[in-house]
Amino acid sequence: MEQPNSQCRILQMTPDVILLIADNLPDHANVLLSQTCRDLRYILNKHTFPALAVRERMRFLVHLNRQDPNVWVCSTCKKTHRITDAELREDLRASSCPNYKVSQLPRSLFSVNYVQVQLALKYTRMGMSSSEISTHLERLMRRQNGFHMIRNNKFIWSSRPRIVDGRFFVKYRWTYILHNISSASSEMPKLILCHHQRLNRPAEGIVWGEEKKQLLRAMQGAFLNDETGVEYCRSCPFCQTDFAVRVYPAGMVVDAWKDFGPEDAPGNSTWVSHFSTKAQRSPSDFGKVRRLFEEV
Numbered sequence: 001m002e003q004p005n006s007q008c009r010i011l012q013m014t015p016d017v018i019l020l021i022a023d024n025l026p027d028h029a030n031v032l033l034s035q036t037c038r039d040l041r042y043i044l045n046k047h048t049f050p051a052l053a054v055r056e057r058m059r060f061l062v063h064l065n066r067q068d069p070n071v072w073v074c075s076t077c078k079k080t081h082r083i084t085d086a087e088l089r090e091d092l093r094a095s096s097c098p099n100y101k102v103s104q105l106p107r108s109l110f111s112v113n114y115v116q117v118q119l120a121l122k123y124t125r126m127g128m129s130s131s132e133i134s135t136h137l138e139r140l141m142r143r144q145n146g147f148h149m150i151r152n153n154k155f156i157w158s159s160r161p162r163i164v165d166g167r168f169f170v171k172y173r174w175t176y177i178l179h180n181i182s183s184a185s186s187e188m189p190k191l192i193l194c195h196h197q198r199l200n201r202p203a204e205g206i207v208w209g210e211e212k213k214q215l216l217r218a219m220q221g222a223f224l225n226d227e228t229g230v231e232y233c234r235s236c237p238f239c240q241t242d243f244a245v246r247v248y249p250a251g252m253v254v255d256a257w258k259d260f261g262p263e264d265a266p267g268n269s270t271w272v273s274h275f276s277t278k279a280q281r282s283p284s285d286f287g288k289v290r291r292l293f294e295e296v
C-alpha cells in the first residue's frame with residue numbers, strides 16, 4: 001500500500017538535502033517543519049521547542065497559532081492566552097493575561113500595544129470570512145480622537161491605523177488652536193512624537209543631542225518661516241517614525257506616521273526600534289513610513 005506522504009516533494013529529497021534547506025531556515029521554522037510528520041521529525045530531531053532561544057520561541061508560537069483567531073501570544077508570559085473583550089477594547093487591565101503589563105509604548109497620549117498589532121495583522125491576513133473576525137478587526141482598527149483645553153488654547157489629537165503590505169501603521173495628528181501664537185511655546189502642552197522626539201515645556205530644559213532634536217528643528221523651521229502652512233518634514237533616526245510640522249496664523253498641526261512592523265513576535269526589529277536607544281535609520285530611509293502609509 002502506498003504511504004500517505006509518498007507523493008510529498010520534500011520527502012522525496014535525501015535527508016542531506018533536507019538538512020541543507022533547514023540550515024537556511026530560521027530556528028522556529030525548523031521546529032514547525034519538524035512537527036509536520038514523523039519522517040521530518042526524525043530528520044530534524046535536533047530542532048525542538050525547548051532548544052529555541054526566547055525570541056524564536058515567541059515566533060514559533062505566533063506562527064503555530066496563525067490560523068487561530070481566538071488566541072494571542074503574550075511576550076510577558078511567553079505563551080498564548082485566549083482573546084477576551086479586554087484585548088479588543090485595548091483595556092488590558094481586564095486582560096486574559098495574569099501579568100497584563102504587555103509591551104506598551106512609553107507614556108504618550110495614545111499608545112499602541114503589541115496585542116493590537118498582532119491581532120489586527122492576523123485578522124487582516126485571515127480575511128473577512130466570518131462576521132466575528134470582521135467585527136474584531138473593526139474594533140482594533142478604529143480611529144480615535146479627543147481634545148483638551150489649556151487656558152484658552154485647544155489641543156486636538158487623532159489616530160488612524162492602517163495595514164499596508166502586512167505591516168501595521170498609524171497616522172497621528174496633533175492640532176493646536178492657539179489663542180495667542182506669540183506665547184505658543186509657554187502655553188503648549190508637552191508633545192511626545194515617539195520615545196526619542198519630544199518637546200517639553202521650556203522650563204524643563206532640553207539637553208539631548210542633535211539626533212533627538214528633529215522635532216525641535218522642524219518646529220523652529222515652521223515658526224521662523226513667514227509663509228504659513230509650509231510643511232517641515234523630518235524623521236526619527238531611532239525608530240520608524242516620520243513627521244511633518246505646519247504653522248498657521250491660528251496654530252500648528254503636527255502629523256506623524258509610524259510603522260509598528262509585520263506579523264511577528266514582539267522582538268522584531270521594527271517594533272523594538274520604538275523603544276531603542278540606538279539610531280537605526282539612515283537618511284535614505286527617511287520618509288519611507290509616510291510613503292508606505294499613503295500608498296493607495
Ligand SMILES: [Zn+2]
Nearest residue numbers: 074076077097
Ligand atoms: Zn501573559
Ligand SMILES: [Zn+2]
Nearest residue numbers: 194196236239
Ligand atoms: Zn523615535
